[in-house]
Amino acid sequence: MTEVIYLKVSEKTEAAKKAGRRVSVSGMLKFLGVSRSGYHAWLHRVPSDTEKRRESVKEKIQDIYDDSRQNYGAPKITVELRKTGEVISERTVGTYMRQMGIRAQWSKPWTITTKDSDFSTELQNILDEQFNPDRPNTVWCSDITYIWTIDGFVYLTSIMNLFSRKIMPGHFQKHWKYPA
Template sequence: MAELPQKHRVSVSGVLKILGVSRSGYRAWKQRVPSVSEKHRDHIKDAIKQIYDGSHQNYGAPKITEMLHRQGESIAEKTVGNYMRQMGIKAQWVKPYTVTTIDSDFNSELQNILDEQFNPSRPDAVWVSDITYIWTYNGFVYLTSIMDLYSRKIIAWVLSQSLEAIHVVECVNKAKQMRNVTSPLVFHSDRGIQFVSQAFQKVTEGMINSYSKKAYPWDNACIESFHSLLKREWLNRFKIFDYKH
Protein backbone atom coordinates (compact mmCIF):
# COMPACT_ATOMS: atom_id res chain seq x y z
CA MET A 1 0.00 0.00 0.00
CA ALA A 2 1.39 3.37 -1.01
CA GLU A 3 2.25 5.74 1.79
CA LEU A 4 0.09 8.79 2.16
CA PRO A 5 1.86 12.10 1.65
CA GLN A 6 2.95 13.86 4.79
CA LYS A 7 0.99 16.95 5.81
CA HIS A 8 3.20 19.99 6.13
CA ARG A 9 2.53 22.43 8.92
CA VAL A 10 2.77 26.08 7.96
CA SER A 11 4.30 28.28 10.63
CA VAL A 12 2.87 31.67 11.48
CA SER A 13 6.33 33.19 11.08
CA GLY A 14 6.60 31.78 7.56
CA VAL A 15 3.22 33.17 6.53
CA LEU A 16 3.98 36.59 8.03
CA LYS A 17 7.27 36.65 6.15
CA ILE A 18 5.56 35.82 2.85
CA LEU A 19 2.93 38.50 3.45
CA GLY A 20 5.51 41.05 4.58
CA VAL A 21 3.80 41.54 7.95
CA SER A 22 5.74 42.01 11.19
CA ARG A 23 5.02 39.79 14.18
CA SER A 24 4.24 42.82 16.32
CA GLY A 25 1.77 44.03 13.71
CA TYR A 26 0.11 40.61 13.64
CA ARG A 27 -0.24 40.60 17.45
CA ALA A 28 -1.70 44.11 17.38
CA TRP A 29 -4.24 43.01 14.75
CA LYS A 30 -5.33 40.00 16.83
CA GLN A 31 -5.80 42.17 19.92
CA ARG A 32 -7.58 44.99 18.11
CA VAL A 33 -11.06 45.75 19.43
CA PRO A 34 -13.69 46.55 16.73
CA SER A 35 -14.44 50.25 16.54
CA VAL A 36 -17.83 51.72 17.39
CA SER A 37 -18.56 52.32 13.70
CA GLU A 38 -17.67 48.73 12.82
CA LYS A 39 -19.95 47.41 15.57
CA HIS A 40 -22.77 49.65 14.35
CA ARG A 41 -22.26 48.49 10.75
CA ASP A 42 -22.41 44.85 11.83
CA HIS A 43 -25.53 45.59 13.87
CA ILE A 44 -27.22 47.21 10.85
CA LYS A 45 -26.28 44.30 8.59
CA ASP A 46 -27.78 41.86 11.10
CA ALA A 47 -30.97 43.94 11.19
CA ILE A 48 -31.09 44.06 7.37
CA LYS A 49 -30.73 40.27 7.20
CA GLN A 50 -33.50 39.75 9.76
CA ILE A 51 -35.89 42.06 7.88
CA TYR A 52 -34.95 40.48 4.54
CA ASP A 53 -35.50 36.92 5.80
CA GLY A 54 -38.68 37.99 7.57
CA SER A 55 -40.07 39.19 4.24
CA HIS A 56 -39.26 35.81 2.63
CA GLN A 57 -36.49 37.54 0.61
CA ASN A 58 -39.03 39.93 -0.95
CA TYR A 59 -37.96 43.31 0.41
CA GLY A 60 -35.38 45.47 -1.35
CA ALA A 61 -33.50 48.51 -0.10
CA PRO A 62 -36.50 50.92 -0.06
CA LYS A 63 -38.71 48.73 2.15
CA ILE A 64 -35.86 47.58 4.36
CA THR A 65 -34.86 51.22 4.89
CA GLU A 66 -38.44 52.05 5.86
CA MET A 67 -38.49 49.18 8.36
CA LEU A 68 -35.15 50.28 9.85
CA HIS A 69 -36.51 53.81 10.28
CA ARG A 70 -39.49 52.35 12.15
CA GLN A 71 -36.98 50.62 14.45
CA GLY A 72 -35.34 53.96 15.18
CA GLU A 73 -32.31 53.59 12.93
CA SER A 74 -31.12 56.59 10.94
CA ILE A 75 -29.77 55.30 7.65
CA ALA A 76 -30.01 56.24 3.97
CA GLU A 77 -31.55 53.94 1.38
CA LYS A 78 -28.31 54.10 -0.63
CA THR A 79 -26.33 52.78 2.37
CA VAL A 80 -28.79 49.92 2.85
CA GLY A 81 -28.42 49.07 -0.84
CA ASN A 82 -24.62 49.07 -0.53
CA TYR A 83 -24.75 46.78 2.50
CA MET A 84 -27.13 44.41 0.69
CA ARG A 85 -24.74 44.18 -2.26
CA GLN A 86 -21.87 43.44 0.14
CA MET A 87 -24.00 40.71 1.74
CA GLY A 88 -25.00 39.28 -1.64
CA ILE A 89 -28.76 39.67 -1.12
CA LYS A 90 -31.39 41.41 -3.21
CA ALA A 91 -35.16 41.57 -3.60
CA GLN A 92 -36.78 38.83 -5.66
CA TRP A 93 -38.07 40.06 -9.00
CA VAL A 94 -39.89 38.04 -11.64
CA LYS A 95 -41.92 39.85 -14.27
CA PRO A 96 -43.52 37.75 -16.99
CA TYR A 97 -46.12 39.37 -19.20
CA THR A 98 -49.33 38.46 -20.95
CA VAL A 99 -52.26 40.47 -22.30
CA THR A 100 -55.46 40.52 -20.23
CA THR A 101 -57.14 43.65 -21.60
CA ILE A 102 -59.23 43.07 -24.71
CA ASP A 103 -59.77 46.57 -26.12
CA SER A 104 -63.44 47.52 -26.27
CA ASP A 105 -63.10 50.04 -29.14
CA PHE A 106 -65.36 52.60 -27.45
CA ASN A 107 -62.58 55.13 -26.94
CA SER A 108 -64.63 58.28 -27.58
CA GLU A 109 -67.59 57.22 -25.44
CA LEU A 110 -65.83 56.08 -22.26
CA GLN A 111 -65.08 58.92 -19.86
CA ASN A 112 -62.49 59.07 -17.09
CA ILE A 113 -64.65 60.36 -14.24
CA LEU A 114 -62.09 59.46 -11.55
CA ASP A 115 -59.33 61.55 -13.22
CA GLU A 116 -56.60 60.16 -10.91
CA GLN A 117 -58.31 61.39 -7.74
CA PHE A 118 -57.14 58.47 -5.61
CA ASN A 119 -58.09 59.74 -2.13
CA PRO A 120 -61.88 59.74 -1.68
CA SER A 121 -63.23 61.16 1.57
CA ARG A 122 -65.30 58.15 2.62
CA PRO A 123 -65.55 54.37 2.17
CA ASP A 124 -67.45 53.03 -0.85
CA ALA A 125 -67.18 56.33 -2.71
CA VAL A 126 -64.90 54.81 -5.37
CA TRP A 127 -64.27 51.21 -6.30
CA VAL A 128 -61.54 50.29 -8.77
CA SER A 129 -61.16 46.98 -10.57
CA ASP A 130 -58.63 45.17 -12.71
CA ILE A 131 -57.93 41.73 -14.17
CA THR A 132 -54.51 40.10 -14.03
CA TYR A 133 -53.18 36.67 -14.97
CA ILE A 134 -51.59 33.99 -12.79
CA TRP A 135 -49.38 31.30 -14.33
CA THR A 136 -50.01 27.71 -13.19
CA TYR A 137 -48.80 24.30 -14.32
CA ASN A 138 -52.11 23.89 -16.15
CA GLY A 139 -52.00 27.23 -17.95
CA PHE A 140 -53.07 30.76 -17.07
CA VAL A 141 -55.87 31.62 -14.69
CA TYR A 142 -57.22 35.12 -14.23
CA LEU A 143 -57.73 37.14 -11.06
CA THR A 144 -60.39 39.84 -11.00
CA SER A 145 -60.18 42.13 -7.97
CA ILE A 146 -62.19 45.07 -6.68
CA MET A 147 -60.58 47.58 -4.31
CA ASP A 148 -62.25 50.24 -2.16
CA LEU A 149 -60.06 53.21 -2.98
CA TYR A 150 -60.67 54.85 0.41
CA SER A 151 -59.00 52.07 2.43
CA ARG A 152 -57.06 50.40 -0.42
CA LYS A 153 -58.70 47.17 0.75
CA ILE A 154 -59.63 44.37 -1.65
CA ILE A 155 -63.31 43.80 -0.98
CA ALA A 156 -63.94 41.06 -3.58
CA TRP A 157 -61.99 38.80 -5.90
CA VAL A 158 -62.68 35.97 -8.34
CA LEU A 159 -60.39 33.43 -9.98
CA SER A 160 -61.38 32.12 -13.41
CA GLN A 161 -60.01 30.17 -16.33
CA SER A 162 -61.25 32.62 -18.94
CA LEU A 163 -61.65 36.36 -19.51
CA GLU A 164 -65.42 36.25 -19.91
CA ALA A 165 -67.45 39.14 -18.54
CA ILE A 166 -69.44 36.78 -16.31
CA HIS A 167 -66.50 36.56 -13.91
CA VAL A 168 -66.33 40.35 -13.54
CA VAL A 169 -70.07 40.34 -12.88
CA GLU A 170 -69.57 37.70 -10.19
CA CYS A 171 -66.88 39.84 -8.56
CA VAL A 172 -69.09 42.94 -8.59
CA ASN A 173 -71.94 41.00 -6.98
CA LYS A 174 -69.59 39.76 -4.26
CA ALA A 175 -68.44 43.31 -3.55
CA LYS A 176 -72.03 44.60 -3.40
CA GLN A 177 -72.98 41.86 -0.95
CA MET A 178 -69.89 42.48 1.15
CA ARG A 179 -70.54 46.21 1.47
CA ASN A 180 -74.36 46.22 1.20
CA VAL A 181 -74.12 49.16 -1.19
CA THR A 182 -77.30 51.15 -1.76
CA SER A 183 -76.05 54.59 -2.79
CA PRO A 184 -74.40 55.33 -6.17
CA LEU A 185 -70.60 55.28 -6.33
CA VAL A 186 -67.87 55.57 -8.94
CA PHE A 187 -66.66 52.28 -10.41
CA HIS A 188 -63.36 52.72 -12.26
CA SER A 189 -61.66 50.19 -14.56
CA ASP A 190 -59.72 49.92 -17.79
CA ARG A 191 -61.41 49.75 -21.19
CA GLY A 192 -61.43 45.96 -21.39
CA ILE A 193 -64.42 44.47 -23.15
CA GLN A 194 -65.50 42.79 -19.88
CA PHE A 195 -66.08 46.23 -18.31
CA VAL A 196 -68.24 47.60 -21.13
CA SER A 197 -70.37 44.51 -21.68
CA GLN A 198 -74.13 44.63 -21.23
CA ALA A 199 -73.84 42.26 -18.27
CA PHE A 200 -71.38 44.63 -16.55
CA GLN A 201 -73.54 47.68 -17.29
CA LYS A 202 -76.50 45.88 -15.74
CA VAL A 203 -74.69 44.77 -12.57
CA THR A 204 -73.31 48.30 -12.03
CA GLU A 205 -76.61 50.03 -12.72
CA GLY A 206 -76.91 53.04 -10.43
CA MET A 207 -73.12 53.44 -10.27
CA ILE A 208 -71.04 55.95 -12.23
CA ASN A 209 -68.77 54.03 -14.60
CA SER A 210 -65.32 55.54 -15.13
CA TYR A 211 -62.64 54.30 -17.52
CA SER A 212 -58.89 54.77 -17.86
CA LYS A 213 -57.54 56.36 -21.00
CA LYS A 214 -56.36 53.86 -23.59
CA ALA A 215 -52.82 52.54 -22.94
CA TYR A 216 -52.49 54.72 -19.82
CA PRO A 217 -52.19 52.46 -16.73
CA TRP A 218 -51.60 55.37 -14.32
CA ASP A 219 -55.35 56.10 -14.38
CA ASN A 220 -55.89 52.85 -12.48
CA ALA A 221 -52.54 52.81 -10.70
CA CYS A 222 -53.68 51.73 -7.22
CA ILE A 223 -55.10 48.32 -8.11
CA GLU A 224 -52.59 47.69 -10.89
CA SER A 225 -49.82 48.33 -8.35
CA PHE A 226 -51.48 45.90 -5.94
CA HIS A 227 -51.62 43.15 -8.56
CA SER A 228 -48.01 43.85 -9.55
CA LEU A 229 -46.86 43.63 -5.93
CA LEU A 230 -48.88 40.46 -5.30
CA LYS A 231 -47.24 38.70 -8.23
CA ARG A 232 -43.75 40.07 -7.73
CA GLU A 233 -43.51 39.25 -4.04
CA TRP A 234 -45.47 36.01 -3.98
CA LEU A 235 -47.14 34.38 -6.96
CA ASN A 236 -44.39 34.60 -9.57
CA ARG A 237 -41.83 33.13 -7.19
CA PHE A 238 -43.57 29.77 -6.87
CA LYS A 239 -44.81 27.01 -9.14
CA ILE A 240 -48.59 26.90 -8.75
CA PHE A 241 -50.98 24.14 -9.66
CA ASP A 242 -54.36 24.98 -11.15
CA TYR A 243 -56.54 26.41 -8.39
CA LYS A 244 -59.20 23.70 -9.01
CA HIS A 245 -56.76 20.83 -8.47
Protein backbone atom coordinates in the same frame (compact mmCIF):
# COMPACT_ATOMS: atom_id res chain seq x y z
CA MET B 1 -6.03 43.93 1.72
CA THR B 2 -3.76 43.17 4.65
CA GLU B 3 -6.80 42.33 6.77
CA VAL B 4 -7.62 39.55 4.30
CA ILE B 5 -4.05 38.24 4.60
CA TYR B 6 -4.24 38.38 8.40
CA LEU B 7 -7.53 36.51 8.33
CA LYS B 8 -6.08 33.75 6.13
CA VAL B 9 -2.99 33.42 8.33
CA SER B 10 -5.22 33.20 11.39
CA GLU B 11 -7.37 30.48 9.74
CA LYS B 12 -4.30 28.48 8.68
CA THR B 13 -2.82 28.77 12.18
CA GLU B 14 -6.05 27.55 13.82
CA ALA B 15 -6.32 24.65 11.35
CA ALA B 16 -2.72 23.62 12.06
CA LYS B 17 -3.31 23.76 15.84
CA LYS B 18 -6.40 21.57 15.54
CA ALA B 19 -4.48 19.07 13.41
CA GLY B 20 -1.70 19.00 16.03
CA ARG B 21 0.91 20.49 13.71
CA ARG B 22 3.31 23.30 14.45
CA VAL B 23 3.38 26.19 12.05
CA SER B 24 5.65 29.21 11.82
CA VAL B 25 3.43 32.29 11.83
CA SER B 26 6.46 34.54 11.41
CA GLY B 27 7.52 32.57 8.33
CA MET B 28 4.06 32.85 6.78
CA LEU B 29 3.89 36.57 7.46
CA LYS B 30 7.37 37.13 6.04
CA PHE B 31 6.47 35.07 2.95
CA LEU B 32 3.28 37.10 2.44
CA GLY B 33 5.10 40.39 2.93
CA VAL B 34 3.27 41.71 5.99
CA SER B 35 4.65 42.69 9.38
CA ARG B 36 4.43 40.57 12.54
CA SER B 37 3.60 43.60 14.66
CA GLY B 38 0.67 44.49 12.36
CA TYR B 39 -0.64 40.91 12.56
CA HIS B 40 -0.43 40.81 16.37
CA ALA B 41 -2.05 44.24 16.63
CA TRP B 42 -4.85 42.97 14.36
CA LEU B 43 -5.30 39.85 16.53
CA HIS B 44 -5.85 41.92 19.67
CA ARG B 45 -7.85 44.70 18.03
CA VAL B 46 -11.21 45.49 19.63
CA PRO B 47 -13.97 46.35 17.13
CA SER B 48 -14.81 50.06 17.04
CA ASP B 49 -18.27 51.41 17.83
CA THR B 50 -18.82 52.04 14.12
CA GLU B 51 -17.91 48.45 13.30
CA LYS B 52 -20.25 47.16 16.02
CA ARG B 53 -23.10 49.32 14.72
CA ARG B 54 -22.43 48.19 11.15
CA GLU B 55 -22.65 44.53 12.15
CA SER B 56 -25.81 45.20 14.19
CA VAL B 57 -27.47 46.94 11.22
CA LYS B 58 -26.43 44.11 8.89
CA GLU B 59 -28.10 41.59 11.22
CA LYS B 60 -31.29 43.69 11.22
CA ILE B 61 -31.17 43.93 7.42
CA GLN B 62 -30.81 40.15 7.17
CA ASP B 63 -33.78 39.63 9.54
CA ILE B 64 -36.03 42.03 7.60
CA TYR B 65 -34.93 40.48 4.32
CA ASP B 66 -35.72 36.95 5.56
CA ASP B 67 -39.07 38.03 7.06
CA SER B 68 -40.08 39.46 3.67
CA ARG B 69 -39.28 36.09 2.04
CA GLN B 70 -36.36 37.75 0.22
CA ASN B 71 -38.64 40.21 -1.59
CA TYR B 72 -37.65 43.51 0.01
CA GLY B 73 -34.94 45.66 -1.53
CA ALA B 74 -33.04 48.60 -0.07
CA PRO B 75 -35.96 51.10 -0.17
CA LYS B 76 -38.39 48.92 1.80
CA ILE B 77 -35.73 47.67 4.21
CA THR B 78 -34.74 51.30 4.88
CA VAL B 79 -38.36 52.13 5.75
CA GLU B 80 -38.55 49.15 8.12
CA LEU B 81 -35.25 50.11 9.79
CA ARG B 82 -36.43 53.70 10.26
CA LYS B 83 -39.62 52.41 11.91
CA THR B 84 -37.42 50.81 14.58
CA GLY B 85 -35.64 54.14 15.17
CA GLU B 86 -32.54 53.43 13.09
CA VAL B 87 -31.08 56.49 11.33
CA ILE B 88 -29.77 55.20 8.00
CA SER B 89 -29.88 56.12 4.33
CA GLU B 90 -31.20 53.94 1.53
CA ARG B 91 -27.81 54.08 -0.16
CA THR B 92 -26.08 52.69 2.94
CA VAL B 93 -28.62 49.86 3.16
CA GLY B 94 -27.98 49.09 -0.53
CA THR B 95 -24.22 49.04 0.07
CA TYR B 96 -24.60 46.69 3.05
CA MET B 97 -26.88 44.41 1.03
CA ARG B 98 -24.30 44.24 -1.77
CA GLN B 99 -21.56 43.41 0.75
CA MET B 100 -23.78 40.69 2.21
CA GLY B 101 -24.56 39.32 -1.26
CA ILE B 102 -28.32 39.69 -0.99
CA ARG B 103 -30.75 41.35 -3.38
CA ALA B 104 -34.48 41.65 -3.78
CA GLN B 105 -36.44 39.17 -5.86
CA TRP B 106 -38.03 40.87 -8.84
CA SER B 107 -40.79 39.38 -10.89
CA LYS B 108 -42.33 40.94 -13.93
CA PRO B 109 -45.91 41.96 -13.25
CA TRP B 110 -48.42 39.80 -15.11
CA THR B 111 -50.89 41.69 -17.26
CA ILE B 112 -54.13 40.40 -18.68
CA THR B 113 -54.07 41.00 -22.44
CA THR B 114 -57.32 39.29 -23.37
CA LYS B 115 -60.69 39.13 -21.72
CA ASP B 116 -62.43 35.80 -21.74
CA SER B 117 -66.19 35.73 -21.54
CA ASP B 118 -68.69 32.92 -21.52
CA PHE B 119 -70.07 32.58 -25.06
CA SER B 120 -71.86 29.31 -24.41
CA THR B 121 -75.30 30.94 -24.35
CA GLU B 122 -74.69 33.42 -27.17
CA LEU B 123 -72.94 31.36 -29.83
CA GLN B 124 -73.68 27.99 -31.31
CA ASN B 125 -71.31 25.64 -33.11
CA ILE B 126 -72.88 25.59 -36.55
CA LEU B 127 -69.64 24.57 -38.28
CA ASP B 128 -69.45 21.31 -36.31
CA GLU B 129 -65.79 20.81 -37.29
CA GLN B 130 -66.57 20.70 -41.05
CA PHE B 131 -63.49 22.62 -42.24
CA ASN B 132 -63.85 21.80 -45.97
CA PRO B 133 -66.78 23.83 -47.32
CA ASP B 134 -68.30 23.06 -50.77
CA ARG B 135 -68.60 26.66 -51.98
CA PRO B 136 -66.56 29.88 -51.59
CA ASN B 137 -67.61 32.52 -49.06
CA THR B 138 -69.69 30.13 -46.98
CA VAL B 139 -67.21 29.68 -44.11
CA TRP B 140 -64.75 32.28 -42.93
CA CYS B 141 -62.21 31.95 -40.15
CA SER B 142 -60.55 34.83 -38.32
CA ASP B 143 -57.78 35.39 -35.82
CA ILE B 144 -56.39 38.34 -33.93
CA THR B 145 -52.93 38.99 -32.54
CA TYR B 146 -51.05 41.92 -31.16
CA ILE B 147 -47.55 43.09 -32.01
CA TRP B 148 -45.50 45.39 -29.82
CA THR B 149 -43.96 48.33 -31.69
CA ILE B 150 -42.16 51.47 -30.59
CA ASP B 151 -45.44 53.40 -30.74
CA GLY B 152 -47.46 50.81 -28.79
CA PHE B 153 -49.41 47.64 -29.52
CA VAL B 154 -50.69 47.01 -33.02
CA TYR B 155 -53.64 44.63 -33.13
CA LEU B 156 -53.75 42.63 -36.35
CA THR B 157 -56.89 40.82 -37.47
CA SER B 158 -57.08 38.55 -40.51
CA ILE B 159 -60.04 36.76 -42.12
CA MET B 160 -59.56 33.62 -44.20
CA ASN B 161 -61.98 31.98 -46.62
CA LEU B 162 -61.85 28.29 -45.70
CA PHE B 163 -62.80 27.21 -49.24
CA SER B 164 -59.77 28.82 -50.94
CA ARG B 165 -57.59 29.02 -47.80
CA LYS B 166 -56.67 32.61 -48.72
CA ILE B 167 -56.79 35.76 -46.65
CA MET B 168 -59.71 37.94 -47.72
CA PRO B 169 -58.37 41.11 -49.40
CA GLY B 170 -59.51 44.36 -47.86
CA HIS B 171 -60.88 42.63 -44.75
CA PHE B 172 -58.16 43.61 -42.34
CA GLN B 173 -57.89 46.33 -39.78
CA LYS B 174 -55.20 47.55 -37.53
CA HIS B 175 -56.06 49.10 -34.21
CA TRP B 176 -53.56 51.24 -32.40
CA LYS B 177 -53.41 51.31 -28.66
CA TYR B 178 -50.80 53.61 -27.26
CA PRO B 179 -49.05 52.75 -24.00
CA ALA B 180 -50.23 54.58 -20.91
